[in-house]
Amino acid sequence: MRHQKFKEWIPLLAYDELDEDQKYLLNEHLAVCAECREQLDELKEVQQAAGSVGEPSETLLRQARRELRIGLRHPEPKRTGWFADWNWSWLVPSFRTAVAGTLCLAIGLAAGYFVYRQPSAGEGPIINRPVAGLLPASPGNISVGNIRFIDADASDGNVEFTYEATAPVHLRGSVNDPLIQGVLSEALTDAQNPGVRLRAASLLNTDQLKQPDADVKRALITALKMDENNGVRKQALAALQNFPFDIEIRDALLYVLNNDSNPAMRIAAIDAVRTERYRDPEVLRVLEEKMNTDGNEYIRYRSRAVVQEAKQQ
Amino acid sequence: MFREQYEMDLDERELILEAQKGEGAAFEELVYRYDRKILKLAFSYTKDEEDAKDVYQEVFIRVFRALPGFRFDSRFSTWLYRIAVNVCLSYKSRAQNREHESLDMDDEQGSGRSFDPVSPDLPSDQKALGSEISQHVRAALEALSPQQRLVFTLRHYEGYKLKEIAALMNCAEGTVKKYLFTATERLRHQLRPVFQ
Numbered sequence: 411m412r413h414q415k416f417k418e419w420i421p422l423l424a425y426d427e428l429d430e431d432q433k434y435l436l437n438e439h440l441a442v443c444a445e446c447r448e449q450l451d452e453l454k455e456v457q458q459a460a461g462s463v464g465e466p467s468e469t470l471l472r473q474a475r476r477e478l479r480i481g482l483r484h485p486e487p488k489r490t491g492w493f494a495d496w497n498w499s500w501l502v503p504s505f506r507t508a509v510a511g512t513l514c515l516a517i518g519l520a521a522g523y524f525v526y527r528q529p530s531a532g533e534g535p536i537i538n539r540p541v542a543g544l545l546p547a548s549p550g551n552i553s554v555g556n557i558r559f560i561d562a563d564a565s566d567g568n569v570e571f572t573y574e575a576t577a578p579v580h581l582r583g584s585v586n587d588p589l590i591q592g593v594l595s596e597a598l599t600d601a602q603n604p605g606v607r608l609r610a611a612s613l614l615n616t617d618q619l620k621q622p623d624a625d626v627k628r629a630l631i632t633a634l635k636m637d638e639n640n641g642v643r644k645q646a647l648a649a650l651q652n653f654p655f656d657i658e659i660r661d662a663l664l665y666v667l668n669n670d671s672n673p674a675m676r677i678a679a680i681d682a683v684r685t686e687r688y689r690d691p692e693v694l695r696v697l698e699e700k701m702n703t704d705g706n707e708y709i710r711y712r713s714r715a716v717v718q719e720a721k722q723q
Numbered sequence: 724m725f726r727e728q729y730e731m732d733l734d735e736r737e738l739i740l741e742a743q744k745g746e747g748a749a750f751e752e753l754v755y756r757y758d759r760k761i762l763k764l765a766f767s768y769t770k771d772e773e774d775a776k777d778v779y780q781e782v783f784i785r786v787f788r789a790l791p792g793f794r795f796d797s798r799f800s801t802w803l804y805r806i807a808v809n810v811c812l813s814y815k816s817r818a819q820n821r822e823h824e825s826l827d828m829d830d831e832q833g834s835g836r837s838f839d840p841v842s843p844d845l846p847s848d849q850k851a852l853g854s855e856i857s858q859h860v861r862a863a864l865e866a867l868s869p870q871q872r873l874v875f876t877l878r879h880y881e882g883y884k885l886k887e888i889a890a891l892m893n894c895a896e897g898t899v900k901k902y903l904f905t906a907t908e909r910l911r912h913q914l915r916p917v918f919q
Contacts, residue, residue, distance in 0.1 A: 421907040422900065425878055427885050452911045455918050459856050460864075460910075463880045466762040466775070474762055474776045478754070481780045482787055 468671040595629035604639040611645035767880035863913040871906035
């Protein structure tokens with residue numbers, strides 16, 4: 411067999427992709443070919459240097475899940491827009507600075523125009539319940555952006571376009587108001603600022619909440635399982651304890667107990683499921699598992715104590 | 724064993740059918756079953772947490788959009804990983820577009836990315852540093868073509884056999900072998916100065 415063919419087999423040997431006959435033939439060739447031996451030795455060094463990739467961290471996974479949820483709600487993938495896909499290579503390097511400068515200037519002028527042509531927004535309209543919707547019907551106090559023309563031909567007297575409108579809204583009312591609950595739920599799961607998410611979770615963690623809505627519960631469960639901020643997860647867990655205990659809440663708490671990297675969260679989850687230890691075999695099963703497997707000594711002790719309490723009843 | 728597998732498949736089939744009807748909780752459960760592996764693959768391929776999150780998100784958005792058309796002709800996991808493989812390959816293309824903005828370079832074997840060969844006159848004490856070597860490995864991987872890099876990632880980091888990789892990439896096993904050979908040869912040559 412030719413030397414070149416054996417060279418092609420060397421990566422296959424290194425990655426255990428040869429059958430026994432091929433291995434035998436290649437090893438015979440390696441015994442007499444210094445070049446191939448060197449190739450194999452260097453490839454082993456490459457394999458060692460390339461190393462391995464561990465499991466993704468819980469924080470990264472949680473961030474990815476949260477961003478996915480937002481991405482699914484606003485399904486425009488981050489890098490698939492025309493800007494990212496556009497081939498900019500036609501811009502000769504010497505013109506790039508000039509073009510970039512002109513673009514910045516144009517954006518600045520447009521931003522200045524939109525900011526200063528508006529009257530002072532003040533605190534925005536105060537909406538007292540009940541209201542039909544959040545957005546004012548007239549565009550007087552609305553900032554308009556991202557206009558997309560569907561029918562830009564006005565020759566027939568009609569045009570059609572979509573745009574995004576933002577307006578300052580001042581909302582005041584009961585935490586039991588479905589609109590307020592809806593806005594807080596959105597803030598809890600979608601706000602980029604962890605401080606806003608934390609405040610939203612805190613506001614939903616109140617015994618004044620008499621009419622807990624299914625969407626609020628879902629938002630709290632999502633925050634409990636996915637939020638990267640410990641404080642938000644802690645508040646979400648506390649808020650969920652104001653809801654009637656059900657399978658969804660149980661599963662979320664057991665998820666925390668099994669997956670949250672923060673021991674304080676796992677302890678809080680044990681405390682939250684503790685009252686259900688007599689009734690729910692699944693709770694007992696997970697606690698029995700945790701009392702033997704959790705990496706944290708106190709959590710093992712706590713789980714064991716709750717299991718023993720349950721068995722003594 | 725087979726019974727467990729059968730029950731798992733049945734359970735997964737129910738989940739898929741529910742998700743196809745628009746049941747969000749079922750889709751979420753499907754995501755949770757596989758997303759660690761997808762994120763790991765994305766990170767193995769991109770070697771960057773932000774890029775890995777982008778790839779992860781695009782995989783599941785494509786899955787979400789295509790799920791109503793899933794007809795159980797293959798296992799769900801196989802279908803999902805095929806999507807992931809395609810996203811990895813197209814991710815590279817988008818990165819290539821971005822780099823055209825700032826790079827003027829010759830493209831070797833279609834990789835489209837720049838690679839500064841490792842300087843042979845690096846101080847020997849630096850060569851010994853693991854992080855330094857990791858940077859060189861990463862740069863060498865980035866210099867591969869998307870297909871070469873993906874085959875190396877799937878075989879080296881993810882442990883797939885070449886036959887499985889061929890099925891995921893929808894190409895012949897011989898083609899995958901060729902990609903692996905070219906990838907390892909290029910890595911070997913580009914990292915040689917680091918090892919000397």
